[in-house]
Amino acid sequence: MAKLQIAVFSALVAFGLVGIVLSCLLSRQVPFVTSGPGQWIMYPTEIALEARVCDLDEPLRTTFTRRLVIGKPGRVSVHLRAFREAVLYVNEKQVKANFPPNWKRTAVVNISG
Numbered sequence: 251m252a253k254l255q256i257a258v259f260s261a262l263v264a265f266g267l268v269g270i271v272l273s274c275l276l277s278r279q280v281p282f283v284t285s286g287p288g289q290w291i292m293y294p295t296e297i298a299l300e301a302r303v304c305d306l307d308e309p310l311r312t313t314f315t316r317r318l319v320i321g322k323p324g325r326v327s328v329h330l331r332a333f334r335e336a337v338l339y340v341n342e343k344q345v346k347a348n349f350p351p352n353w354k355r356t357a358v359v360n361i362s363g
Contacts (some may be wrong), residue, residue, distance in 0.1 A: 329359075331353055332349065336349075338359060338361075347359045
């Protein structure tokens, strides 16, 4: 009987872990960064083990700046993912980005001008 209990417990733990991993990889509601093209730029936060208090009515906002120098004329694209929303500017002009329904998928934005 003890071996059966251990087997059932192990199966439940494994099933729970698989559920957590799948939620992190597939759910749009879980802000878990998945791998993909390009380098990630993350909102700067301290690593802490205690809970953080945040105002749900006022989203966290930050600005990321990247300088690109394009050598040859041609098609230039930016691959972009954003958890809730993002606005892309190139040379101080807003560029329209059509984000896929799942933020973990990459939006490819042509910035060639």
